[in-house]
Amino acid sequence: MARILAPLAGASLLALALPAAAQQHDHHPAPQPQQPPAAAPHAGHDMSGMAPSAHVMAGTLGPWPMTREASGTSWQPDASNHGGVHWSSGDWTFMAHAQLNLTYDWQNGPRGDDKTFVSGMIMGSARRDFADGSTLNLRAMLSPDPFMGKEGFPLLLAAGETADGVTPLVDRQHPHELVMELSASYAKPLTDKDTVFAYIGYPGEPAFGPPAFMHRMSAMDSPEAPITHHWLDSTHIVFGVATLGWAHDRLKLEASSFTGREPDQNRYDFDPPEFDSWAVRASWNPTANWSLQASYADVTGPEQLEPDENDRKxxxxxxxxxxxxxxxxxxxxxxxxxxxxDHDESKDGWLLEGAISPDDRWTVFARAERIETDELVPAVGGGHGDLYTVAKASVGAVHDWRLSDNLRFGLGALYSVNQVPGALEPLYGGDPDGGMLFMRLKVQ
Structure with missing residues (x-):
């Protein structure tokens, strides 16, 4: 245990200063003259699944609860939390949110490794509501991921992108960009239930997949990235995206044009926009407790090391x-x-994850995944190798202490097991396990 805890012993807490007007918990914001209107329950929204005391602000893309809106233009259930500190100035309403994890990660077996790193995100947005009911929203999101180094952190069975522009990352999770999102959206109501909206990002997230894993309530408390990331939500950072959408009450249809190439190995710069790929998504929230989506994307040259290979997703x-x-x-x-x-070879990925928080102190989370991948053992001479089916499961918990109305400190741990076929057991030493210890700060 001394080996595990030593990297964490000298960590210092980050003091985050917020404007005086923002010193209020997001569930009980002080009244502000410029505060966006709340989404009324009688406007077609079944709010029975939400906490009775929850204050529900209107969404930035339409007349629904803001709790419905997740990363990019994706939807989550209306009964979700909306984390953030809010304050107003003139005609503008502002929001700030942050989560930073200091993690010690160890992965066992011949292909394992250990590392201490910082991950997370810092978000901010500025919103203006107009007299005709339209809304302009500006959003920015930063990540400390690049400071962990180009090789990211150890994560058995994960693969995708490159560390140095030459070598693919295998059994490691790549770091995200320093600037994860710079976006603007504009929504205009057509009727009481119909809205059209536009979203542009550089970088941003196109209309594909569920909300990105760090924004899903079932995943956001775990510092471990899913190995299904490149099947479900790896397009959440693309350098150039434009989305147009229409929403009618609980149904949303949208289409995006975006840059297919994944970010290069330089995590501090801005890659050139190409707008060479496209995606469509249909989302439906039948009740306050459910959110369903189906999406398709045609992605041009997503991998830097194989620029002529395209994907349909x-x-x-x-x-x-x-x-x-x-x-x-x-x-x-x-x-x-x-x-x-391009050769009509398909690879599937499955994910089941959940988290439960009985109060504001404890959260328990778990995940099970299964993927078909040809990136774990590269072919002779480079490129993808043979196809294998592998699986991973993890379980963990985190305990939070509230330091102030808007600041929480947490300590957590998780344990994971990996399953590989017989042909890969000599490389992985059987079915290896691993784990993480982490402390975190949350501003919300």
Whole structure:
């Protein structure tokens, strides 16, 4: 245990100063003259699944609860949490949110490794509502991931992108960009239930897949990235995206044009926009507790090391979130993704994950995944190798202490096991396991 805890012993807490006007908990914001209107329950929204005391602000893309909106233009259940500190100045309303994890990660077996790193995100947005009901929203998101180094962190069975522009990352999770999102959206109501909207990002997230894993309630408390990331939501950072959409009450249809190439190995710059790929997505929230989506993407040259290989991607997901008492919640995500290359070879990925928080102190989370991958053992001379079916399962928990109305400190741990076929057992030493210890700060 001394070896595990030593990297964490000298960590210092980050003091985040917020404007005086923002010193309020997001569930009980002080009244502000410029505050966006709340989404009324009688406007076609069944709010029975939400905490009775929750204050629900209107969404930025339409007349629904803001809790419905997740990463990019994706939807989650209305019963979800909306984390953020809000304040107003003139005609503008601002939001800030942050989560930073200091993690010690160890992965066992011949292909394992260990590392201490910082991950997370810092988000901010500025919103203006106009007299005709339209809304302009500007959003920025930063990540400390690049500071962990180009090789990211150890994660058995994960693969995708490159560390140095020459070597593919295998059994490691790549770091995300320093700037994860710079976006603007504009929504205009047509009727009481119909809205059209536009979203542009550089970088941003196109209309594909469920909300990105760090924004899903079923995943956001775990510092471990899913190995299904490149099946379901790896397009959440693309350098150039434009989305147009229409929403009618609980149904949303949208289409995106975006840059297919994944970010290069330089995580601090801005890659040139190409707008050479496209995606479509249909989303439906039948009740306050459910969010369903189906999407398709045609992606041009996603991999830097194989620029002439294109992908077609399919995704279907269902998210259920329920409130537990005044402060608790339970969220589950079931998702399937398929990647099809130019040779009509398909690879499927399955994910089932969930998290439960009975109060504002404890959260328990778990995940099970199964993927078909040809990236774990590269072919002789480079490129993808043989196709293998592998699986991973993890379970963990985190305990939070509230330091102030808007600041929480948490300590957590997780344990994971990996399953590989017999042909890969000599490389992995059987079915290796691993784990993570982490401390975190959350501003919300």
């Amino acid at each position: 399919l995704s279907v997901s269902a998210i259920q979130t329920r409130r537990l008492g005044a402060e608790g919640w339970w969220s589950t995500t079931l998702a399937w993704g398929r990647k099809i290359n």
